[in-house]
Amino acid sequence: MNSLTYELNQSPYDAIKKGIMKSDWTREKEILKLLIVLLPISLYLLQVVLSVTGHETDTLTTGETTLGWFLEILFAYLATFIFSIEILFSSRIALKGRLFGETIRTQTYKSLYTVGAPISILSIILFIANYSESLTVITYFFAYFIMTSIIFILFLKFFEPISIFIFVKLINWWRNRKEKVRITNNRNVIYVLTYSVFAVVAYLILFWVSYFGYISAFPNGDAIIESANFNQNQSLLYAFGFDMINLYNFLTLTVLPLTISIIPIVYGLKKLYSKSLGYLTFFSIILPISILLPMFGAFGLVTFGADFYWITGQTSYTSVFGFNFFTLRSAGLDATLIENNILGYLSIPYIYTRYIFNIIIWSLITSYIGKSFKTKNVPKDENSLSKMIFSNVDELMHFDDYIAGEVPYLITQSDDFKAEDLITERDEIKELMSLLEKEKLLSELTPSDENEKKRFYFTLKYLYSKGFVEIFRPEFSYDTEIVEKQGLYIIYDDGRGLFDYSFSKEFDQDPGLISGMFSAITSFIKETTRSQDLLKTIDHGDIRILIEYGDRIFGAFFIKGKQSTEIRGQLKEFVSRFENKYAEILKNWNGELIHFKEDFKLVGQVFKEE
Structure with missing residues (x-):
């Protein structure tokens, strides 16, 4: 892992x-x-x-x-x-x-x-x-x-x-x-617990309201459902009633429970650092109640069980003045599922998890609406770094979390901040905002003195309340070896060199020699192995050559160190953008290199350091 x-x-x-x-x-x-x-x-x-x-x-x-x-x-x-x-x-x-x-x-x-x-x-x-x-x-x-x-x-x-x-x-x-990792605001699990209880109470009230509403709106509902059977002809009034029942059931038995389930999770996770703890708390309340409610004639927030009937289309007709007019109506098929056969066993994972995954997926989508992500490479030692992905927080971290310093928060100027906002601010604020022109880890800004450390927290709180700064917390991270970029070569599919760029002064190779080498290697491999697979990587001592292909060109990237998804992704992006930029020229390239002389700017855009 x-x-x-x-x-x-x-x-x-x-x-x-x-x-x-x-x-x-x-x-x-x-x-x-x-x-x-x-x-x-x-x-x-x-x-x-x-x-x-x-x-x-x-x-x-x-x-x-x-x-x-x-x-x-x-x-x-x-x-x-x-x-x-x-x-x-x-x-x-x-x-x-x-x-x-x-x-x-x-x-x-x-x-x-x-x-x-x-x-x-x-x-x-x-x-x-x-x-x-x-x-x-x-x-x-x-x-x-x-x-x-x-x-x-x-x-x-x-x-x-x-x-x-x-x-x-x-x-x-x-x-x-x-x-x-000791995270103080995990104590805020009480919020998820409280919201979950309120959700259950609200659902029970709305369920019984909808139940009596169903009885009032469809007093002959059972007869309507029975008449909708696939092999029967249904009256126009009952056909309309069957569609209304299906719509009503969808809103009250699917949309309503899902909405009520999402709300406590979304608001609870804003107060909680650990999402897994939030979901564990929520489902520990919801699932037992959802299992018990059917015993009292009610549906739970999470439904366990097979569907009663399938809805499909069926031709139907009505007689007017002796003429039969045909149309298409919604019809029901009894959903036969014998639980002791192969279909019953295969359906178990599907039946008992579909509503749970519905809640998890939709609550996460809702939680991350408006969230922004940032990526930062944090050096660990001279040979490796930690690639960290952050998301912005909804509220300032707890004071105890700040003092503990176990979570590497990222601080940056907010997008809405303007230099004019600092005109009336004290010099300390101006100096701090100047430092934040480039994003910083909280640990880089926190004073070592205990008294100053406490004072800095309230300064940060002030800046956050004014909307001057954004605070990001880590979502996930992984360690990778530091890669030393050497040289980049873009080569036409016939072996001619198009563009080259040296990242290191020590790396200075003849582009024509490099292009000829790749042309010879790829031809040799195809002839000897009879393989249609493309060459993607060449290892030679401490040098690795990564290769990515376009329709008419391919890129060769020389690096020192282990390849990573980030480096290969950058190479792939560069090849794609380069080919799209010069699509017309590359169709019938005559060998002129003048078109590609300014592409060091594209190198800076794609191969930028986080």
Whole structure:
């Protein structure tokens, strides 16, 4: 775990906004293509499972089906598998500087395409041969699978950033689980406890209000639900009533509990340093009550159990003056799930965790709205540093936490601060704000004298209350070896050098020689190994050469020390920005280097020190 590194330098909320605004859907298309390849296999697997469990005779015309549960469980496992691979890829998680998430994704998708395509064709043939009479099942399965796949990839950009954040938090917690840091404001767990109790009371009141509201609004609700069965024709009034019941149930049994659950967590975590302690406290109150409430005829804040029926579309008609007018209505299918068969066992993790994960994910998204992240490299010794990722706090740290000095807070000028604000301030404030033109760790600013240390806290409190400074606390960190940058070379795909930059005066190599060397090495490897994989790293003593590829160019970065996700990420960004900047020139490059002479500015932007 100590050798793991990752790339996360913005808040989940900012990452969500950036992902949604980005118009590149290449990755989503790849995932959709993969899911379509797996569709015939899933279809054949459906009939096999239904046959083994003794439900092969269930059809949609009976008004009950196991199909819905199979689809739900299958896609939950399939989506979890694909989503996990995407998280490993997008988080740029690396072991000793090597991005294994990217390798896992490439190899897995390649294997699934290679093996899945012929198996899918075979599955279609076997299905037609054995289950040709199940045309209705095929139609519903195909439509649901495609619909769910599209929804999955559309929401990928929304849920992936917060999932990466949770993943990195778990890595950081496991890595530092043995470290004992005394955080005074963990005493503020009483806030989470109090808010949780208020949430339960509020929910019980609103639940019984909504229950009696349901009885008043739908006095014949049971009859409406029964008439909505898939194999029955329903009156127009009852069809409208069924839609209203579903909407009412969604608001009162899904939206209301989720909202009431999120509020105490969001406000409680503002008072608490440890998020894990906050969630542990909250669920220790909520879960037992949610288990007990169904015994008294009520639903809990967290629902445990299977759905009663599935909602689908069904053609319906009404007769007017002897003519039948057809339309589409919402219909219900009894959700058959026999708990002692394979579907029952496979559904257990899904049924009992979906609402818990809903609460965790939505509360974290809400908590990090408006949060800003900062990254800082903190030297540990002459050979290593700690890369720390901070988020801004909602309130000033407790005095006892400040005195203990165990949390490395980061202090910086706020974005709203202006120099004119200091005109009437005393010299001490002006001097301190001058120091904060560049962000500083709290330990760098804190006086050593005990009396001055106490005085400085109240000065900091004053600056924070005035909005002059922002305070950031560490979210996670990892240690990495200090890397000494040597030289950067951008090379055309035919081996000609485009641009070079030396970070060290001692490193002065002939660009033409370097370009020729890479051209020879890559040609040699392709010819001798017959491999289509691209060369990514070359190790030679204490020098490492990192290589990243674009469409028409590739970049070679010479460093001393171990590679890291940060260094490789910078190289990849530079290659991408360089290629985008000169896209038209690179299409038919004639060898002129004058176009690229000013790109040392781009080097400064990309390879900047945190």
